[in-house]
Amino acid sequence: MAPRDGERDGAGGRDVLHRAGDASVLILTSLAGGTKHGYALIKDIRDFAGVQLGPGTLYGALDRLERLGLIEALPAEERRHPYRITPAGAAALRVHLDSIERVSVTGRLRLGLGGI
Amino acid sequence: MRLVQTALRCYPQRWRRRHGEEAAELARLLMRDGTPARSIAWSYLKGATSTRLVLPPGRRLGAAMGALVAAACSLSVSLALVSSSAPASAASVVRLRITDRAGAAGQLRSLLRAHHFGITVTQEPVSPSLVGSIITFGARGPSAGRGNVFSGITGPCAGGARGCVDGIVLPVHFTGAARIVVGRAAGPGERYAAAAGIFRQGEILHCTALLGDSVRQALPVLAALHLKVAWDTGGGPASREHVADRRYYVAGGTARSAASISIRVTANKPAGSTAASRHGQNC
Numbered sequence: 001m002a003p004r005d006g007e008r009d010g011a012g013g014r015d016v017l018h019r020a021g022d023a024s025v026l027i028l029t030s031l032a033g034g035t036k037h038g039y040a041l042i043k044d045i046r047d048f049a050g051v052q053l054g055p056g057t058l059y060g061a062l063d064r065l066e067r068l069g070l071i072e073a074l075p076a077e078e079r080r081h082p083y084r085i086t087p088a089g090a091a092a093l094r095v096h097l098d099s100i101e102r103v104s105v106t107g108r109l110r111l112g113l114g115g116i
Numbered sequence: 117m118r119l120v121q122t123a124l125r126c127y128p129q130r131w132r133r134r135h136g137e138e139a140a141e142l143a144r145l146l147m148r149d150g151t152p153a154r155s156i157a158w159s160y161l162k163g164a165t166s167t168r169l170v171l172p173p174g175r176r177l178g179a180a181m182g183a184l185v186a187a188a189c190s191l192s193v194s195l196a197l198v199s200s201s202a203p204a205s206a207a208s209v210v211r212l213r214i215t216d217r218a219g220a221a222g223q224l225r226s227l228l229r230a231h232h233f234g235i236t237v238t239q240e241p242v243s244p245s246l247v248g249s250i251i252t253f254g255a256r257g258p259s260a261g262r263g264n265v266f267s268g269i270t271g272p273c274a275g276g277a278r279g280c281v282d283g284i285v286l287p288v289h290f291t292g293a294a295r296i297v298v299g300r301a302a303g304p305g306e307r308y309a310a311a312a313g314i315f316r317q318g319e320i321l322h323c324t325a326l327l328g329d330s331v332r333q334a335l336p337v338l339a340a341l342h343l344k345v346a347w348d349t350g351g352g353p354a355s356r357e358h359v360a361d362r363r364y365y366v367a368g369g370t371a372r373s374a375a376s377i378s379i380r381v382t383a384n385k386p387a388g389s390t391a392a393s394r395h396g397q398n399c
Contacts, residue, residue: 004236054158054163079141
């Protein structure tokens with residue numbers, strides 16, 4: 001899938017995840033810590049973000065990330081497909097985190113909160 | 117489970133071939149953890165609707181059929197949801213707040229005991245502004261069901277910054293296993309388990325006026341502080357010589373320990389990094 005107008009390419013320093021949605025970012029963040037299947041992803045995201053991803057949202061985001069080449073499904077273990085972040089996914093996540101950090105820095109400075 | 121199976125049948129066949137068994141297994145695990153079947157079914161129904169409405173370009177008939185199937189599925193699952201006799205659970209929670217930053221872990225343990233919660237509180241070394249704040253929390257194992265979701269209460273950080281978690285909200289009838297990690301001061305050379313930005317109030321470079329300076333300007337100050345610095349250009353760590361030669365600007369960073377930091381640099385001077393904005397950092 002070609003990036004839409006305004007989207008950015010992780011490998012080239014552009015933010016592919018700009019419009020991908022929070023679920024995609026949470027999933028990539030979780031997979032950055034290691035390979036996981038659906039249930040492990042939901043539990044991990046709940047632990048580190050306090051967000052309860054619905055299973056329908058999870059599979060929608062997994063399909064989208066796989067189409068973008070940002071994650072890949074590994075051979076099934078029993079009935080579960082583990083997923084792994086790809087190098088392109090890691091690059092895209094990094095670009096996106098840098099992007100939101102810039103927004104955070106600017107917002108905090110403009111609010112006079114004095115921290116980044 | 118019947119509700120969930122009905123919702124799963126709303127997905128296209130190709131999706132069910134790929135994910136069907138795993139999705140049913142996932143639903144069983146979530147229900148075992150306490151997530152209501154109706155919530156799982158509703159999530160799958162929304163997913164199925166989205167899946168059916170996202171088709172390759174030129175498949176107008178397919179999209180129209182998808183919309184019809186999705187609508188029919190919505191109706192059947194909605195009817196099933198309406199007929200479900202499961203009672204809605206009352207939301208009753210306990211709010212626990214840390215007021216003694218120096219004794220945060222002990223205070224939290226006392227509060228939890230007073231409410232008869234068997235929840236583990238552990239401590240991890242953190243950067244200065246996170247000392248006495250909650251770093252992570254959550255129910256574990258079979259206790260981690262939807263009805264057992266914890267949430268944090270945001271309050272001030274050590275040193276005066278804002279945005280730390282100094283309290284927790286949890287279900288009053290929670291009886292399972294859970295863990296809360298509280299930040300403690302790090303020992304000499306001890307690596308941080310969590311860290312805030314190095315220019316934040318209470319952190320190592322707060323009010324040093326380095327934010328927005330060129331790396332050339334920053335180097336003598338950092339040397340005087342005896343800090344081990346890793347430079348991060350966004351494309352990966354870079355050498356000190358490389359960064360200095362390119363005249364990068366200091367844009368942020370995190371501490372790895374009291375003596376080791378990573379500084380993020382950019383080729384362009386960060387917007388808003390003026391003396392006036394630093395004045396707003398209560399320097």
